[in-house]
Amino acid sequence: MIESFVFYLGLVMVIIFAIMLAKKMKIAYPILLVVAGLLISLIPGIPTIKIEPELIFIIFLPPLLYEGAFQVSWKELWKLRRIIASFAFIIVLLTAIIVAFVANTYIPGFSLALGFVLGGIVSPPDAVSAGAILKYVKIPKNYSTVLEGESLFNDASSLIIFRFAMVAVATGQFIWQDAAMSFGWMVIGGVGIGLAVAFIFLKVHKIFPTDVNMDIILSLAAPYVMYIAAEEVHSSGVMSVVSGGLFLSLRRHEWLKTPESRLKGFNVWESFTFLINGIVFLIIGLDLPEITTGLKNEGIEISDAIGYGLLITVILIIVRFIASYGAVITTLIMRNFIQVADPNPDRKAPLLFGWTGMRGVVSLAAALSIPVTLENGQPFPHRDLILFITFIVILVTLILQGLTLPALIKWLNIPVETPYHLPxxxxxxxxxxxxxxxxxxxxxxxxxxxxxxxxxxxxxxxxxxxxxxxxxxxxxxxxxxxxxxxxxxxxxxxxxxxxxxxxxxxxxxxxxxxxxxxxxxxxxxxx
Structure with a gap:
């Protein structure tokens, strides 16, 4: 027990040191954390970190989604709602479909349902990685809003695809009518439950006297309650947390009533999400030996698995570039018929958006949540291969795109000031x-x-x-x-x-x- 405590304490110190080093080198800390986890995993005798698959989403996702929703500006989200919706829903669905068919065609033994499982996992870009990189460079505010808004809602759309694909793998069938009804309930029910829970928490603050400690504890509990309440009735916990977080963000002066609560709450949440993000990215690297062992048990060569991972990574990058240019072309066409927030999009923007497709926390959480066995006791098909491909996608996009994104932004030389805001x-x-x-x-x-x-x-x-x-x-x-x-x-x-x-x-x-x-x-x- 003491040895385990010392090990986990050591991991926390590694996280802190890696982030300090990342700031010193002015690179995104998720990159160093993944590499650090990979190096630690190669040390003989290092304990294997195992988290129950069903706990992955509950532990990590609610606070990360809530913090993102609470910090984003609803005013800016609404202004850019069309472009954000296209990136968060249409592009994610398109990416998942293309990945599914490519995997089904080129990866031996991969059914179309397994392809959609993989597509749902790797389709959403990671906001944490992009945000960490953008701290060192300046981009127009409307660009960062699109990236923030996309990250909030693409998690929901990708995880809904992932859930339906998991059902198809387990049952061997996919009924479109049932899926459409379930999709509607997951979205509408998730939003409704999130708003209802947020409203109840807000009323509790108004009716009952609270102090600073109670305010902070309630704010920490809120996203977990939103997520679990929605999942219990088979709607989307992600949509619940995002909608509830946005609702409370708009009423933050009522939610955190005193200056002391707001200031201390901000510090607590910053430290909490800092630690969670650090743990997740470190786990990405630490999990590689166990994943490669599973590949050997499946009889898959590491070189073949790396090839599959690189193939999916290339597909993801190409699809995102095509979709980014498609969004600009659509805007240029639609401005003739409706009012759009940005009627004259910068022609450099698609290059920037196309290269901000780093994968991370959500992809890892989804991959790790795949059960080891199906309900009938049979092993989940190609689970370790899906985990390995996800690892390759995260590692390559983080290192390749993460390290080169700042140089690309400087080369593009996009003016920071926009006509949509006063300087x-x-x-x-x-x-x-x-x-x-x-x-x-x-x-x-x-x-x-x-x-x-x-x-x-x-x-x-x-x-x-x-x-x-x-x-x-x-x-x-x-x-x-x-x-x-x-x-x-x-x-x-x-x-x-x-x-x-x-x-x-x-x-x-x-x-x-x-x-x-x-x-x-x-x-x-x-x-």
């Missing part, structure tokens, strides 16, 4: 002026008679009239703090309204000013 400096000036006007208006309307006799109210009005830096420090009495906190709440309300009503303001800038208000309030509370 960050201009947006900041708009928000600063609005916050100043709100503060002056609130203080003048509610404390006009007290201005002459209360020094702290004078200080506040002077501060905003002179447009001093929002981080400037001035002394306030307890009464003055209460007035200032009320003023800051009015500013928060105005920021949320401006973000909702002004399409030119990037929500990321608005969130920055909301964060500054929270930090300033907390600083004053502990003085």
């Amino acid at each position: 960050e400096k201009e947006a900041s000036l708009v928000l600063q002026k609005g916050m100043k006007d709100v503060a002056l208006s609130y203080l003048s309307e509610n404390f006009k008679t007290d201005q002459d006799k209360n020094l702290y109210i004078k200080n506040m009005i002077t501060r905003w009239e002179k447009e001093e830096d929002e981080d400037s420090i001035f002394t306030l009495s307890e009464e003055g703090k209460a007035i200032y906190f009320a003023t800051m709440e009015k500013q928060r309300e105005w920021l949320r309204k401006e973000n909702r009503d002004n399409p030119l303001i990037d929500e990321e800038v608005t969130r920055l000013y909301l964060l500054k208000l929270d930090l300033e309030e907390e600083r004053l509370r502990i003085e």
